[in-house]
Amino acid sequence: MRFDIGQDQPRDVPVQVPARNEQHDPHHDKEADEDLRPGAVERQEERKRESAHCGNIPVRWDEDTSILDCKRCQSQSGEYLSKMVFFLIILASFTYPARGTMQTQTAKGAGNLSARKKWARFFVGALLICSLAACGGGATNGGSPQHSSSSSPSDSGSASAPSGEKKKLTVWFIDTGKRKELIEETIREFMDAHPDVEVVAEQIANDTYKTKLPVAMGGNNPPDIFHSWGGGWLKAFVDAGQVMDVTGKIDADRYLPAALNLATFDGKLYGAPLAMSLTLFFYNKEIFAQYGLEPPTTYDDLLHIIDTLNANGIAPISMANKTKWPGALWFIYLANRLGGSDIFNAAFERRGGTFDDPAYIKAGEMIQDLVDRNAFVTGFNGLDFDTGQSRQFLYTGKAAMELQTSGYLTVVRSEMPDFESKMGIFGFPSVEGGLGKATDLVGGVSPVFSISSKTKYPDEAVELLKALTSKELAQRYVDEAGVVVAVKDVQYNDPFAVQMKEILEQSDFLQPFYDQTLPPEMAELHKDTTQALFGKSMTPEEAARQMEEAAQRLLGK
Missing domain, CATH: 3.40.190.10 (Periplasmic binding protein-like II)
Structure with missing residues (x-):
């Protein structure tokens, strides 16, 4: 059987987030008190900006506790700062001018600036440099610096989840009925096998989905894994840099070439197919x-x-x-x-x-x-x-x-x-x-599951993608939903699925839906x-x- 479909042609498992660790943090009360004073918002924004320079992964400003959520920084910064503060105090005892002996420097056209103010600026600046050094100077074994947090997820691998929380993935799909149940069951099994991962899946009506996903993509808030029909519809997101390249991350030989072609652009693979649509x-x-x-x-x-x-x-x-x-x-x-x-x-x-x-x-x-x-x-x-x-x-x-x-x-x-x-x-x-x-x-392929390029956890997303397009799930699609699938080596027993498979095998041309092309x-x-x-x-x-x-x-x- 051969499909000549042309070049470049397209067509709730709500899981509760685990409660945060409520252990008392001695810094919390202090920060909470600060938040009642004038300028609290400005101070919090300043702390966020400072935390962005941390080279240790993960780095996150925690809005609940108002502390920097970087375990290496928390352990090292205290040690670095205590030593540097002690050094600066000793230095101050020798270099800080005695009260009443400071001379004022005056420049033409400029206001006066006391030496005391210069010293205060030096002292605060030194403390800030020390704190950044403590946060950014951590090294891996062997002394290599940590990877910058600006690396793309697909290049640098998955980040670590914040302390006390699971890695969270979101999935959007449109399948209904038995197919919906099978997807949800597969997600539950995935979470059982990956206890450090939480998956929140949302089933969305077909026509609503066609509007909701582009809005989420444009708003920079996409799901980690999303449904598509491949082809031109998916290619628009690929061209915008919004889809992760999974070439080499999944076994392409597991899928029918005619289906896989609809997720392949410029020789790169941007998704995996599960079912065919006739x-x-x-x-x-x-x-x-x-x-x-x-x-x-x-x-x-x-x-x-x-x-x-x-x-x-x-x-x-x-x-x-x-x-x-x-x-x-x-x-x-x-x-x-x-x-x-x-x-x-x-x-x-x-x-x-x-x-x-x-x-x-x-x-x-x-x-x-x-x-x-x-x-x-x-x-x-x-x-x-x-x-x-x-x-x-x-x-x-x-x-x-x-x-x-x-x-x-x-x-x-x-x-x-x-x-x-x-x-x-x-x-x-x-x-x-x-x-x-x-x-x-x-006809076409539905679903093709793809991964957002914005995902924080690309390694786990790839594993979930494999589960959602596995031979095991495809077999259940055939047996329990009567669907013709895009996965190889699946047995057909359901009477409707057998008839659809025969119709497919008699055909040597599949025209993808125009609106997906x-x-x-x-x-x-x-x-x-x-x-x-x-x-x-x-x-x-x-x-x-x-x-x-x-x-x-x-x-x-």
């Missing part, structure tokens, strides 16, 4: 049987099914297109079936193809023909997929089928397990006269124009023209 029809077998219908092999067969179901008061196809991407699945498949497997790549890579190709215009016309045939449930452009509005039509027998990604199975098993026995799957049919094959698939501006335009096609508020020619104009501006002539 776009298929999910249908109600009982309704099909009731009206003598079989899964279609040609587009004309599909139109016959639509007309038959409409004639019997059943909505043929359910869809929730409020978030635009469900309708885009139809557009991508129709463009592929009409224009062939290279239609997108030729336009995207600017090698003779365009986004106003006649096949794209025809795909828009076919979408609007489906709308005119009442192929979809009423109000489909305003229904929300994440809240299950489209699935309810299938569960209640009011609609017969829905074109969706393979994660649909996991959601059904979680929401309405009784419906699983009624459900079947089939691929998108061929279009007569088109260049695309009936075996061509639209295109630059962000074009990706949004693609979804906007597709939704407008379904709403019949834009002509196919206008939609194609807007896409090609954006391509010329963003991708080049």
Whole structure:
């Protein structure tokens, strides 16, 4: 089996933080009293600035205790300072002028400055230098200086956690149902095996996540490990320097090349894949049987099914297109079936193809023909997929089928397990006269887990990344969630997973989702124009023209 997907193509386990060590610190009461005096804020900021020069790792100003959290500094600074203060007192006894004997130096145009003030400045400056020397002069065995704390996490390794605390990692993911449970269980097992690490995982709804992660990245507050679909969506973060290079840190041979390619840019690896996502029809077998219908092999067969179901008061196809991407699945498949497997790549890579190709215009016309045939449930452009509005039509027998990604199975098993026995799957049919094959698939990889370049604990993050994309978890995804995975050497027993694997093996081309491949501006335009096609508020020619104009501006002539 071969996947020719082109070059550079994209698509709560809340854990309580352990309580701090509440042992009494003799410095704490003193500092607390200081905080009640005028200038407390300025003094605290000054102490923070001084602590930033420490060469011993870790260095952290602790807001709770108002002390410098550097164990080497705490032990050495007392020793250094006591010796230097004693030395300065002895020096002062010989060099400090007797009271009343100081002479005032006067410069033209300047105010007077007493020798006593000069001495005081010297004394304080000397103390400050001594304190910094005590904090920065520590050496490792053999006398080598400590690494500077300005080193990047991926270069210098993980920092140590503050005293009394665990190393904390955050994980954001979108998987639901059984897949969510398996991820959470894997994280708990990881924490059991790494008692010094605490992991806080947050499951976020798909469309919310697409907004929340970019905001977190832009705000310099990203999760340590995050979900992506690889491809252009991930590459945008890679280009911004926000993703850790894991080349050589994980075993790339454990994953399917077609999946791994979506996390590889300029020969470097920026994530690891867990599961594949295939776009298929999910249908109600009982309704099909009731009206003598079989899964279609040609587009004309599909139109016959639509007309038959409409004639019997059943909505043929359910869809929730409020978030635009469900309708885009139809557009991508129709463009592929009409224009062939290279239609997108030729336009995207600017090698003779365009986004106003006649096949794209025809795909828009076919979408609007489906709308005119009442192929979809009423109000489909305003229904929300994440809240299950489209699935309810299938569960209640009011609609017969829905074109969706393979994660649909996991959601059904979680929401309405009784419906699983009624459900079947089939691929998108061929279009007569088109260049695309009936075996061509639209899909991607989900999730690809990546590590933020800002993580404080890169070593532990890599170990967690391995656990989240392990063969063990992949096997459970297959057995318990019916998912086709991107990990090698996994056995398939779940009936749905076996069928999806067979569909995948029959295909020699996988078209990644457009919105995970295109630059962000074009990706949004693609979804906007597709939704407008379904709403019949834009002509196919206008939609194609807007896409090609954006391509010329963003991708080049």
